[in-house]
Amino acid sequence: MARNKVQFQKGYSLGEFFQAYGTEGQCFDALFQWRWPNGFQCPFCAHDQYCKLTQRQLLQCNRCRRQTSITAGTILQSTKLPLTLWFQAMYLITQDKKGLSAMRLHRQLGISYNAAWRLKHKLMQVMMERDDDRKLAGFIEVDDAYLGGERAGGKRGRGADAKTPFVAAVETTSEGHPTRIRLSVVKGFKTQEILNWSQKYLEVGSTVISDGLACFNAVSEIGCAHDRIVCGGGRASVEEPEFYWVNTVLGNLKTSLRSTYHAVRSKYAQRYLSEFQYRFNRRFDLRILIPRLAYAAVRTPPMPEKLLKIGLG
Structure with missing residues (x-):
């Protein structure tokens, strides 16, 4: 019997993941590319020239002089967690066919349960909003x-x-x-x-x-x-x-x-x-699930914990 190509696809190994997203700088550069694929654009005045404040990882517009971060205006806004932990969470959640609970995320990442719960629900919010305007056909x-x-x-x-x-x-x-x-x-x-x-x-x-x-x-x-x-x-x-x-x-x-x-x-x-x-819906290529989820995350508006806990019911 022929093997199911989806089930037996290569996937994305842990080694490959850490090679691509193992440092804070790699995660920052990846988010920058997905957020501004055509180059930086100031969220306040739309100017495209900036300087990077390396100590605080902020971007300062050369025209209006206002500062922004790579996570401002996104679902990651105001996060206290390193970007590497966000990427690790994306890897764990997308590569496990059955998903991952906030409790297991808390243990795997070594963060508090409350932080893991917020991270988990924010990523699920991204998934929900990403598919909300897509219709079925045929x-x-x-x-x-x-x-x-x-x-x-x-x-x-x-x-x-x-x-x-x-x-x-x-x-x-x-x-x-x-x-x-x-x-x-x-x-x-x-x-x-x-x-x-x-x-x-x-x-x-x-x-x-x-x-x-x-x-x-x-x-x-x-x-x-x-x-x-x-x-x-x-x-x-x-x-x-x-x-x-x-x-x-x-x-x-x-x-x-x-x-x-x-x-x-x-x-x-x-x-x-x-x-x-x-x-x-994205099971055909496990290797690009992280870029696709991160790309959607920087296009999903912020959701404070208070709104996150209200739920949808």
């Missing part, structure tokens, strides 16, 4: 799903307490190979909610395959073809070949979350889903 398998464990004596399935509903969608090729996924927390499986989701995340003209849940009929209202397969739910839906990839993704997601995190709080659920989604 053939799309869609299913309803929930995060959260069962409570003894509580209601099971749809409408259960302490569960976070989300839509799982997998874009596939005409040959049936998965290309990208979309995992989106929703308020519930109501027609208006799915209509709003469809308008934001589906390309007009796509073909959507769903089970018999009535709310998914809303995809037709935005100009998508809808193939509705009534399969009765439970094991019948899991074994339905038309839902093979969406069920596979959901199985891998739940295995990843159970093995990596003690719990996923509802108000942070979208970040955790977006982390899994981000890695899946």
Whole structure:
């Protein structure tokens, strides 16, 4: 049997990582190139000439004389951590298929748990915002799903307490190979909610395959073809070949979350889903995941801890 090219790709070794990003200077130069690929531009007056204040790692505009840092105006703003630790966190989070908890990050990097939690959630915020305006197209398998464990004596399935509903969608090729996924927390499986989701995340003209849940009929209202397969739910839906990839993704997601995190709080659920989604959608080339994430990080606006902890629920 031929090996899966994605699964057996070379990846990015620890030695290669430290050779490229092992010093503070290397990390600074890399961020500079990704933030200003066409050369420095002052964020205050747009002038392109500057001098570097080496002691404090600041850049001073030659025209307005105002100073800025490589992290100012980005998700890294006001960080007290060395850039090398940010890059190490990016490496650990992107190269592990199941992800990395803040507790493991705290132990791996040798920083406090609170610092690791902030770093982790800021990088997940970058992943979430980076994919937020990208739509699925072509053939799309869609299913309803929930995060959260069962409570003894509580209601099971749809409408259960302490569960976070989300839509799982997998874009596939005409040959049936998965290309990208979309995992989106929703308020519930109501027609208006799915209509709003469809308008934001589906390309007009796509073909959507769903089970018999009535709310998914809303995809037709935005100009998508809808193939509705009534399969009765439970094991019948899991074994339905038309839902093979969406069920596979959901199985891998739940295995990843159970093995990596003690719990996923509802108000942070979208970040955790977006982390899994981000890695899946870029799984074809593990070697460029760090440059892509760092490039996105310097284009994501700052998020103070107070806002970070409010969550999205």
